[in-house]
Amino acid sequence: MVESPDSASSTGSLEAPKSLRDIFPPVRRSHILNCAFASWHAIYRPYTPKARTIPLTSEFLSYLREDGIVLPDDEEQITTLSDSDGSEGETESEDEDEDEGGITQDRRNPTQRFPELHQRIKTTIRELGGKVSPKLNWSSPKDAAFMTATNTLECRTPGEVYLLLKSSDFITHDLEHAFRDCVDDDDEEEEGEQQKPPLTAENIPYHLTLRKWFALNPSLEFRVFVSSRRILAMTQRDLNHYDFLPSLRTTIISAITRFFTATLAPTFPDPDFVFDVYIPLSSTTARDDAHDDDDDDEDSRPRVWLIDINPWAPRTDSILFSWMELLRLRNGETVAGAEVELRLIGRDDPEAYQFATPQYGASKLPRDVVDVGLEGEEAVWEFAQRWRDIVEKAERERGERTVGR
Numbered sequence: 001m002v003e004s005p006d007s008a009s010s011t012g013s014l015e016a017p018k019s020l021r022d023i024f025p026p027v028r029r030s031h032i033l034n035c036a037f038a039s040w041h042a043i044y045r046p047y048t049p050k051a052r053t054i055p056l057t058s059e060f061l062s063y064l065r066e067d068g069i070v071l072p073d074d075e076e077q078i079t080t081l082s083d084s085d086g087s088e089g090e091t092e093s094e095d096e097d098e099d100e101g102g103i104t105q106d107r108r109n110p111t112q113r114f115p116e117l118h119q120r121i122k123t124t125i126r127e128l129g130g131k132v133s134p135k136l137n138w139s140s141p142k143d144a145a146f147m148t149a150t151n152t153l154e155c156r157t158p159g160e161v162y163l164l165l166k167s168s169d170f171i172t173h174d175l176e177h178a179f180r181d182c183v184d185d186d187d188e189e190e191e192g193e194q195q196k197p198p199l200t201a202e203n204i205p206y207h208l209t210l211r212k213w214f215a216l217n218p219s220l221e222f223r224v225f226v227s228s229r230r231i232l233a234m235t236q237r238d239l240n241h242y243d244f245l246p247s248l249r250t251t252i253i254s255a256i257t258r259f260f261t262a263t264l265a266p267t268f269p270d271p272d273f274v275f276d277v278y279i280p281l282s283s284t285t286a287r288d289d290a291h292d293d294d295d296d297d298e299d300s301r302p303r304v305w306l307i308d309i310n311p312w313a314p315r316t317d318s319i320l321f322s323w324m325e326l327l328r329l330r331n332g333e334t335v336a337g338a339e340v341e342l343r344l345i346g347r348d349d350p351e352a353y354q355f356a357t358p359q360y361g362a363s364k365l366p367r368d369v370v371d372v373g374l375e376g377e378e379a380v381w382e383f384a385q386r387w388r389d390i391v392e393k394a395e396r397e398r399g400e401r402t403v404g405r
């Protein structure tokens with residue numbers, strides 16, 4: 001989870017600026033838990049790219065929390081810090097717990113320390129085609145992508161997964177600060193609820209999520225802000241300018257709105273949340289390759305995939321909006337009947353990164369997309385044209401033309 005900057009000062013209000021924390025509605029612990037991947041994935045699996053969630057043991061959580069990185073010894077290709085610090089090839093006796101400044105460190109290798117879990121992760125990677133993108137309850141280790149040979153979150157072995165998780169501050173946030181700035185759910189107690197254990201950090205069920213790796217195009221990732229089961233606003237997620245996006249605005253808004261109305265709006269446990277979607281270039285290829293849904297849906301309209309659900313909380317990055325703006329929209333400070341805004345990065349916007357210079361190394365820009373970028377404007381345009389053709393065909397089939405140039 002990335003902390004969003006407190007943008008109280010950028011609202012232009014004449015009132016004395018208040019901090020975002022002062023005015024943000026309280027965030028309940030249950031809301032945070034509802035946004036954990038394993039919680040919502042259980043409901044919306046047919047709409048997500050292929051993924052598996054693996055319950056984590058306390059042994060594994062201790063391993064993640066400890067300083068130092070002891071990696072498995074059953075992998076050949078991984079070159080890591082542990083190779084140079086001499087931990088590889090330690091004998092049984094050296095693997096025993098040792099006391100370092102009062103803190104007990106378990107130096108055993110993951111293959112001895114949590115063999116079953118290690119094997120399960122290995123098998124799951126294989127089942128998902130050999131390449132996965134890892135995530136804990138709420139966060140992916142985007143800030144640690146630089147640790148891998150590919151500079152992405154693509155992992156082929158459990159060791160690569162462990163290395164990313166252990167190197168990431170975002171993962172540490174999931175482990176140590178999941179309920180930071182949250183309130184209890186006391187007033188929500190219903191009959192029979194008293195039997196439930198209290199929602200404390202100690203009894204958070206942690207899961208490792210492994211998502212089948214696919215080369216998604218970051219220009220087609222969007223974040224959507226929902227309040228009272230109503231879409232308030234949408235934003236591009238990737239911080240590059242894409243010339244072709246404005247002409248697809250109406251199509252994108254209606255595809256996402258249709259998806260939201262049919263799936264999330266009626267069933268997500270909380271009325272306020274933030275969700276991320278991806279609109280694949282070619283629904284058929286992508287579905288065959290990475291989708292969990294086995295139906296024979298021949299609908300050729302742009303398909304919307306659910307990537308993540310995030311808390312309605314300052315900790316969620318509001319990207320091209322400020323949380324102040326969103327809270328105002330929430331309070332109805334909008335023109336009645338106005339269409340939902342999809343905010344895109346303009347060519348000269350200060351937020352715009354150089355094309356092919358993404359925010360967290362290449363983790364947001366799969367290699368083939370980088371290649372398109374590096375091939376220059378023409379290749380990008382060709383790509384855009386292909387996408388537009390698909391969309392236009394779909395719209396024609398529906399008998400309504402919403403795309404035009």
Ligand SMILES: Nc1ncnc2c1ncn2[C@@H]1O[C@H](COP(=O)(O)OP(=O)(O)OP(=O)(O)O)[C@@H](O)[C@H]1O
Nearest residue numbers: 001002049133138139140211212213214308310364
């Ligand atoms: N199956 C996948 N294969 C390859 N890349 C993926 C896959 N799923 C997601 N990604 C990429 O990883 C990025 C991060 O994923 P996700 O949004 O789940 O992480 P996050 O930590 O929750 O991010 P945030 O902090 O912005 O909420 C996505 O924006 C997407 O570009």
Ligand SMILES: [Mg+2]
Nearest residue numbers: 138308309310
């Ligand atoms: Mg997220």
